[in-house]
């Protein structure tokens with residue numbers, strides 16, 4: 509394991525961000541495109557793949573399971589798949605780095621194949637709970653061995669004679685939902701997943717696109733997803749939409765830096781991913797959705813963002829959380845510049861992301877003179893329209909903490925420093941270059 513060398517960065521008060529922000533492909537869709545391509549029989553072609561460390565780790569893992577995964581150009585990849593149930597047993601440990609989505613979906617993918625694999629990750633990923641995945645996978649007949657509490661490293665042995673499963677999600681997690689669905693692909697009969705709160709639906713959309721027999725019903729008990737096992741998945745051509753979670757950072761940067769006006773084109777606004785944009789509109793942000801359209805089965809629009817007017821603090825409805833779960837750190841940083849309280853509750857899941865994001869955001873805001881109240885499953889930012897800044901933020905290997913607080917610094921009286929911008933490469937490797945192009949005063953400290 510190479511030792512990680514932190515790379516601090518500092519953001520200075522900036523004004524007049526301008527231009528067009530090119531956002532990379534969606535991280536969730538990119539992971540899934542590689543996995544589905546591995547499970548299909550034949551050649552799947554992908555364009556616009558996110559070439560961040562998390563997704564490149566999944567590409568490497570697919571090769572370890574026997575798929576031929578080839579990069580043909582920037583963002584352009586082909587995957588020669590093995591078919592459902594055709595995975596080979598990896599000859600080495602699968603290191604998923606910082607990627608919770610990667611390791612959890614890959615464990616689901618192999619859980620109903622008669623093979624074993626050992627998984628590990630970086631110091632952040634080795635702190636994150638895997639029991640939420642192992643519990644349902646054991647119902648299929650998989651077994652695991654590893655550290656107490658279901659932490660990585662662990663070895664998973666797929667079921668030699670899998671049975672189908674009906675599983676109600678105990679937490680609103682698209683990663684758990686997707687792991688169960690991937691496992692169900694190689695189980696006989698019908699696997700059923702029930703989710704009380706709708707989470708991102710990329711897996712369901714792609715199951716349909718690759719030819720699986722999948723039905724989704726909204727019933728009183730929640731969303732019920734039924735999947736017929738052991739289909740022959742047909743290879744597809746996938747244009748990955750641009751990531752709304754990454755777009756959130758230049759959007760919020762433009763809302764913080766005075767006199768800014770930017771365009772953020774081709775952004776995926778799948779309703780299970782667009783909660784932040786509804787919240788920003790409710791706060792009074794000047795964001796126009798130009799040219800709304802559908803691309804690759806996903807709703808897309810070009811965002812035009814202008815700084816101006818006073819933003820109002822609001823209470824974010826807790827039932828909106830799954831549709832913006834990764835955007836709370838950057839929302840909290842914007843809320844510091846709003847007038848009044850921004851109340852965020854029902855977000856206890858943030859405590860088990862790359863970092864404890866509630867604790868990290870609260871500490872980072874307080875270090876920069878922002879008043880914030882911490883609650884067990886949420887936080888309240890007491891916005892005054894101004895941020896004194898001058899603090900250094902501990903990022904805990906969390907890319908979204910790093911990017912959020914670099915955005916905070918763009919409007920602060922004194923510069924804001926993050927202790928390590930290195931993890932930004934896991935999801936948005938072009939972030940620093942993009943922000944410079946827009947005119948943001950961000951640089952290595």
Ligand SMILES: O=C(O)C1=C[C@@H](OP(=O)(O)O)[C@@H](O)[C@H](O)C1
Nearest residue numbers: 536609680681682683684833834
């Ligand atoms: O399924 C996915 O691609 C993801 C689901 C979310 O995690 P949970 O499913 O654990 O909420 C999200 O935080 C993550 O960035 C990506």
Ligand SMILES: C=C(OP(=O)(O)O)C(=O)O
Nearest residue numbers: 606607608609610834861
């Ligand atoms: C939580 C995230 O991703 P993952 O779970 O894949 O690490 C994220 O990108 O914010």
